[in-house]
Amino acid sequence: xxxxxxxxxxxxxxxxxxxxxxxxxxxxxxxxxxxxxxxxxxxxxxxxxxxxxxxxxxxxxxxxxxxxxxxxxxxxxxxxxxxxxxxxxxxxxxxxxxxxxxxxxxxxxxxxxxxxxxxxxxxxxxxxxxxxxxxxxxxxxxxxxxxxxxxxxxxxxxxxxxxxxxxxxxxxxxxxxxxxxxxxxxxxxxxxxxxxxxxxxxxxxxxxxxxxxxxxxxxxxxxx
Amino acid sequence: xxxxxxxxxxxxxxxxxxxxxxxxxxxxxxxxxxxxxxxxxxxxxxxxxxxxxxxxxxxxxxxxxxxxxxxxxxxxxxxxxxxxxxxxxxxxxxxxxxxxxxxxxxxxxxxxxxxxxxxxxxxxxxxxxxxxxxxxxxxxxxxxxxxxxxxxxxxxxxxxxxxxxxxxxxxxxxxxxxxxxxxxxxxxxxxxxxxxxxxxxxxxxxxxxxxxxxxxxxxxxxxx
Numbered sequence: 001x002x003x004x005x006x007x008x009x010x011x012x013x014x015x016x017x018x019x020x021x022x023x024x025x026x027x028x029x030x031x032x033x034x035x036x037x038x039x040x041x042x043x044x045x046x047x048x049x050x051x052x053x054x055x056x057x058x059x060x061x062x063x064x065x066x067x068x069x070x071x072x073x074x075x076x077x078x079x080x081x082x083x084x085x086x087x088x089x090x091x092x093x094x095x096x097x098x099x100x101x102x103x104x105x106x107x108x109x110x111x112x113x114x115x116x117x118x119x120x121x122x123x124x125x126x127x128x129x130x131x132x133x134x135x136x137x138x139x140x141x142x143x144x145x146x147x148x149x150x151x152x153x154x155x156x157x158x159x160x161x162x163x164x165x166x167x168x169x170x171x172x173x174x175x176x177x178x179x180x181x182x183x184x185x186x187x188x189x190x191x192x193x194x195x196x197x198x199x200x201x202x203x204x205x206x207x208x209x210x211x212x213x214x215x216x217x218x219x220x221x222x223x224x
Numbered sequence: 225x226x227x228x229x230x231x232x233x234x235x236x237x238x239x240x241x242x243x244x245x246x247x248x249x250x251x252x253x254x255x256x257x258x259x260x261x262x263x264x265x266x267x268x269x270x271x272x273x274x275x276x277x278x279x280x281x282x283x284x285x286x287x288x289x290x291x292x293x294x295x296x297x298x299x300x301x302x303x304x305x306x307x308x309x310x311x312x313x314x315x316x317x318x319x320x321x322x323x324x325x326x327x328x329x330x331x332x333x334x335x336x337x338x339x340x341x342x343x344x345x346x347x348x349x350x351x352x353x354x355x356x357x358x359x360x361x362x363x364x365x366x367x368x369x370x371x372x373x374x375x376x377x378x379x380x381x382x383x384x385x386x387x388x389x390x391x392x393x394x395x396x397x398x399x400x401x402x403x404x405x406x407x408x409x410x411x412x413x414x415x416x417x418x419x420x421x422x423x424x425x426x427x428x429x430x431x432x433x434x435x436x437x438x439x440x441x442x443x444x445x446x447x448x
Contacts, residue, residue, distance in 0.1 A: 010384075023235065025377060060426040065440050141364075147369070151369075218290065
């Protein structure tokens with residue numbers, strides 16, 4: 001290793017910069033219904049994708065791809081897949097929750113100007129990947145880190161992101177022509193927003209409460 | 225739904241705040257050897273855990289727990305598990321890569337003042353979880369979002385994070401007494417840093433190059 005390629009002084013953050021990072025983290029929302037119709041500028045979309053591309057990845061595998069969906073036809077097909085799955089989903093909840101479940105908007109597929117499918121190519125970098133030898137799911141997790149990078153960058157850009165998870169994998173593969181060696185990680189709806197819930201929508205709508213952080217912290221080992 | 229619980233004007237970011245979020249994203253590193261011995265203040269550690277706790281989670285499930293490891297004994301046991309697995313891992317690479325592989329430091333378990341295991345309790349919130357009905361892995365992905373939140377907040381705090389993935393799941397479960405219904409998502413090494421690589425260490429050390437972003441973007445469907 002040459003001297004030139006070694007560590008260098010770490011980039012420092014001012015208190016204001018640090019606070020901005022927390023501001024993005026605490027004000028990020030899973031957006032379903034607040035998307036505005038205005039298009040996303042290509043330069044902004046590229047910044048979001050650069051943010052995703054700078055996620056950590058196991059063995060520097062960078063296993064992600066980004067499928068940008070703009071056409072009404074594709075969105076309609078995805079929305080139909082969502083609707084089928086969501087009918088099945090609703091029936092799984094106890095009777096007393098079905099009315100509330102049905103009242104929740106759980107996707108913004110047609111309302112958001114951009115939909116984005118983020119995938120993980122399990123074969124990228126060959127069979128043996130540094131860091132994935134003993135925990136094979138690490139490449140999936142790397143791709144999720146890319147989703148979260150994009151989500152936080154979007155918040156700072158005034159853009160909302162909603163993660164749709166109610167669809168059958170087979171339907172989404174068919175619609176987007178995704179090959180077998182590629183895993184679908186996230187289907188995101190993306191668009192400008194000027195209003196958001198002040199906390200998680202499922203909390204605000206009475207579906208479930210935030211857990212106290214202290215209850216989730218253990219010392220040295222699991223304490224159950 | 226009462227008026228009071230509806231959307232409110234979205235928090236806005238100044239250009240400087242937006243740039244700070246990108247600064248964290250682009251300067252985040254997977255740290256292995258740059259940890260300083262100084263302890264992490266409890267208030268700072270709590271801020272990092274609050275950041276993790278504000279990740280998105282499917283059905284607002286908040287499936288994560290945080291096991292804070294401080295003792296030399298636990299770290300030594302985890303390090304032994306890493307060493308066993310890493311010997312096995314090294315043997316899997318072609319001869320011409322083994323010398324480089326062996327030269328890479330792939331963990332900072334004993335050097336980092338804090339180790340943190342982040343887990344996913346698959347049973348939290350009951351059997352049927354909103355948004356997880358059709359894609360059961362969504363709770364695992366929520367927990368990865370918590371990891372990435374913590375990682376970016378840490379960067380802004382001047383704290384480095386390294387994700388160790390080379391261990392057998394059975395070893396880690398035994399050492400940390402993790403029950404069967406809980407999945408181990410990440411084992412992190414955490415400590416202050418004043419030097420970092422200027423890019424991903426595996427890139428700087430010649431293991432693998434960054435892929436051009438343009439090659440990873442598709443329009444409307446998979447283009448293989």
